[in-house]
Amino acid sequence: MSDNLPRDFTILNRPKIREGTKALSTEDRNKLLLEKCNKVTSLMEKYSAGHRKYVLCLIRDEVKYLKYIRGNENHFIENQITRLTFEMNLIDRKAAYINDQRGFKNALEAINTNLTLIIEELNSEIQSESGD
Amino acid sequence: MNEDFPKYYDYYHREEIIEGVKLLSAEDRNALLLEKCKKAMSLMEKYNSGTRGHLRGWIEHEMNYINCMEGFENKFIENQISHLIFEKDQLMGVTMYLHDPRGLRIAMKTIERIFTSLIEELTPYE
Numbered sequence A: 001m002s003d004n005l006p007r008d009f010t011i012l013n014r015p016k017i018r019e020g021t022k023a024l025s026t027e028d029r030n031k032l033l034l035e036k037c038n039k040v041t042s043l044m045e046k047y048s049a050g051h052r053k054y055v056l057c058l059i060r061d062e063v064k065y066l067k068y069i070r071g072n073e074n075h076f077i078e079n080q081i082t083r084l085t086f087e088m089n090l091i092d093r094k095a096a097y098i099n100d101q102r103g104f105k106n107a108l109e110a111i112n113t114n115l116t117l118i119i120e121e122l123n124s125e126i127q128s129e130s131g132d
Numbered sequence B: 001m002n003e004d005f006p007k008y009y010d011y012y013h014r015e016e017i018i019e020g021v022k023l024l025s026a027e028d029r030n031a032l033l034l035e036k037c038k039k040a041m042s043l044m045e046k047y048n049s050g051t052r053g054h055l056r057g058w059i060e061h062e063m064n065y066i067n068c069m070e071g072f073e074n075k076f077i078e079n080q081i082s083h084l085i086f087e088k089d090q091l092m093g094v095t096m097y098l099h100d101p102r103g104l105r106i107a108m109k110t111i112e113r114i115f116t117s118l119i120e121e122l123t124p125y126e
Helices: A011-024 A026-048 A053-068 A077-094 A101-131 B013-020 B025-047 B053-067 B075-092 B100-120
Strands: none
Touching: A026 A053, A026 A101, A053 A077, A077 A101, A077 B075, A077 B100, A101 B025, A101 B075, B025 B053, B025 B100, B053 B075, B075 B100
16 A cells, blocks of 8 residues: 555645545555544444544544545445535534434434445455455 | 415525525424425335336425425424435435445435434424
């Protein structure tokens, strides 16, 4: 995997992430996606356990990184990342879930489901690639 | 209920719908949203059973109408409408679900779930 590719998201890194991930092989890109999704999943566990504010920034950055990964040909993964980004943006909007605990719980559930689906899909892709 | 604003979505009448809905009482606004959700839900059932083409436009119109409805004080309803509009926009993206039937099924289920929870929330307790 290229060493020039930034590992963490910052606004200034966006073009490098886009270009760097575009140049990756499918296998490497899938591995990177999987790594990022696993990271978000573990952060979500902390977030759900109550460590809100600090963890939210970290999750947001990981999801933004996912958003800027280019060259993915799997439409399912692309669409699920779009949904993940939407849910994160809504949580990130300050007043969105104030006085809406039920909606907030639904959103957390949706994010976890999305992540599970993406990870499952990536694992099966990685397995089929290594089988080839 | 004020009868002066359109009850069906039309691109050129959006402003009238937005203004008309804003002027409704909370009770009337909820009743109108409930009616729209039930209508969309019944159309969705037909859509899933295979009568696709023309129903898609009707469902889209019902969702567009819901998108024009403002002034809810219930945050849950507001947020569910945001979700609904996101899913609608995704579905309307021409190439979005091309080669992704699994994603399409998930989107349809999500929309159904949103309508169900909106109907639950809006149905008055007896």
